[in-house]
Amino acid sequence: MSNIYVMGAYGNGNLGDDAVFLGIKEEHKNDNVIQIYDCKPSSNPSIWGGEVLSEAFVFPPPGDGDKLIIGGGGLFFDNNNIYCIDLVTQKAQTAGYGVEIQGVGIEHLATLDFDDYEKVKVIFNRSKLTSVRSKESARILNEANIRNVTVRKDFAYGISPDMESARKVFPEFRNNLPVVGINLLGWDASRMNLAVSIVRMLVSNGCNVLHIPHSRHYSSPFENGIIAGEYIWSLLNLYETGFNKSEHYKQLNIVSNPEILLGVYYLLNGIVGFRYHSFIFSDMANIPLFGFVTSRKHLSFFTDNPNYTYYNWSTGEGSKEKTLTDMVYNWLNNEVKNRKE
Incomplete structure (x- = not known):
């Protein structure tokens, strides 16, 4: 069983974002999925995003298959979010974790300031496995010279109705x-x-x-x-x-x-x-x-x-x-x- 840290817009009270997380969890149901949340955890085990961003936090030594997934949604929409993702992916990579960016929407990338645009490109180049949820997102990343991008359905498609x-x-x-x-x-x-x-x-x-x-x-x-x-x-x-x-x-x-x-x-x-x-x-x-x-x-x-x-x-x-x-x-x-x- 691997430890899968998953970072996204989870725990804000938005059921769409929580559906994304549950879809990721379903795909990794045989692993220990750890939610990195914003406000309140919608799943356990979990860790507050503010703690992960703190200078004192260090990812524990990874085991086989341990990784960080930046998972789902339109996460790269402003410089604060980009800063947070940049810092967390750097920490995970330094600790020896594989980094993946999966099922995201990147349609707004072309509207970002130049510095943010360049930082997003650096973040995506850390990703060992990259997927997006729309053909437009794939086109934009290809134009930014981000290669080996696949298109997949939004993670929310992985949940079942109650x-x-x-x-x-x-x-x-x-x-x-x-x-x-x-x-x-x-x-x-x-x-x-x-x-x-x-x-x-x-x-x-x-x-x-x-x-x-x-x-x-x-x-x-x-x-x-x-x-x-x-x-x-x-x-x-x-x-x-x-x-x-x-x-x-x-x-x-x-x-x-x-x-x-x-x-x-x-x-x-x-x-x-x-x-x-x-x-x-x-x-x-x-x-x-x-x-x-x-x-x-x-x-x-x-x-x-x-x-x-x-x-x-x-x-x-x-x-x-x-x-x-x-x-x-x-x-x-x-x-x-x-x-x-």
């Missing part, structure tokens, strides 16, 4: 209408106002809507999905459509682990998603997805998975129709209501 627990937490609607999920990325007023309009449209066209929080962030209230759901609830005024708000819009409580969250997706008829892992969970559950592209990593998912409908928040254009209203309406009627199992 259907028993999902059915227990799934709210009961007092009708037989389709249930469409919705989630938001951060506490952004413009996006939440748009979400209210979408909920109204879905309900007026014969659907129930379930808000699904992916994050109750430990350090950033702006990443608290529960707040976003409450905001939508407060602004909804569905009586003009002839539907009762309490009957047609409900909020899922934050669930304890990604397997339950994935199970909830299996119970939906479709999802309107802003979060990257809402795209992945809908793909895993094989349900219709209407995605909002708000970053390069979001766009990379739809480039690699062209059968899904998306709307680009930056350009105002989508994958099929030009207007957002037409897109949502056509998606609802063509993909959700008329879906053939």
Whole structure:
């Protein structure tokens, strides 16, 4: 049994990041997987990232197969994260550990300052085994002369749904209408106002809507999905459509682990998603997805998975129709209501 240290954006209260870790753990189920976490451990054994970064911390002498994995997600997005990864990989390599960078998204590399860009190249050159989760990431690394890069699925694809627990937490609607999920990325007023309009449209066209929080962030209230759901609830005024708000819009409580969250997706008829892992969970559950592209990593998912409908928040254009209203309406009627199992 090898000791596998795994560093990522774990223990922040974001279930998408925790799904990444569980996927890595599943791939190394015969090893001792040690989570290097940010705020609170979501798995044990674990060690706080701040301790690993401290001058006093030294990795113990490695045994056969012991290694450090920088695992999953868009970890190279700012200079603070890059500094931390640089320091930890240096420490691991100095102690004799193999270093791997696996399943990451690097779509933002070209937008970094020159010094950060060069430091990322140094970090990747320490990696004995490198994989990314999108074709765009592989292209960018190849242009940066990082070779032997493979493309793999996000680690979250390695988890399994907890259907028993999902059915227990799934709210009961007092009708037989389709249930469409919705989630938001951060506490952004413009996006939440748009979400209210979408909920109204879905309900007026014969659907129930379930808000699904992916994050109750430990350090950033702006990443608290529960707040976003409450905001939508407060602004909804569905009586003009002839539907009762309490009957047609409900909020899922934050669930304890990604397997339950994935199970909830299996119970939906479709999802309107802003979060990257809402795209992945809908793909895993094989349900219709209407995605909002708000970053390069979001766009990379739809480039690699062209059968899904998306709307680009930056350009105002989508994958099929030009207007957002037409897109949502056509998606609802063509993909959700008329879906053939």
